[in-house]
């Protein structure tokens with residue numbers, strides 16, 4: 001199925017979606033490493049992102065990825081103290097990162113709220129932007145050309161921490177910004193901006209379950225970008241919507 005340049009793949013249920021996406025990601029990252037020596041992935045938080053990481057951890061193929069040559073970044077983070085169970089980093093560690101031999105220097109965590117940027121989300125965002133720019137290798141986008149950037153889709157169509165009608169969505173210069181008064185807790189967050197997301201080679205959006213069906217239908221119906229952030233993201237070479245049957249159930253029927 002294709003919707004305005006996007007590919008839409010539908011899996012039977014949430015578990016099948018997580019397993020199939022894990023295998024797809026292993027193949028994509030291993031291929032990048034065969035070609036270039038290294039690979040990069042941008043992780044998402046949320047239920048589907050964590051289910052994917054769990055499926056990666058339990059895949060028999062997982063060591064086709066050379067974990068020591070993988071750069072791991074985040075698309076957004078909840079601005080909370082280090083180790084807080086609601087931080088996307090904490091959840092990713094539990095689901096996958098603590099069980100694979102990653103190079104600690106290649107795990108690029110967004111700063112917590114209790115470190116050197118205590119309580120200052122703007123300073124934390126700037127620090128992450130600096131880290132991205134240092135790894136960009138001359139890319140004018142000031143971020144690396146990520147091989148795969150993963151995004152969960154919220155029930156309101158938010159992706160990363162870009163919420164409908166929020167100021168962060170209008171950002172055209174900075175690659176990372178602080179988000180304040182987010183409609184989903186916690187209210188303070190850090191997020192990649194649209195220009196940073198659109199610098200990725202491939203963007204993969206994940207959605208499963210009935211509470212995502214309206215968001216998926218809206219985002220793929222050609223809405224305004226401020227109204228539906230999920231409609232505003234795309235990869236340079238590929239934009240892939242990876243859904244389960246329930247999340248896809250309100251899309252228009254195709255022949």
Ligand SMILES: O=C1O[C@H](COP(=O)(O)O)[C@@H](O)[C@H](O)[C@H]1O
Nearest residue numbers: 044045046047048152153154160
């Ligand atoms: O808060 C967040 O939510 C979104 C979507 O999460 P889900 O549980 O509704 O799938 C997630 O993509 C984002 O990274 C996270 O910070």
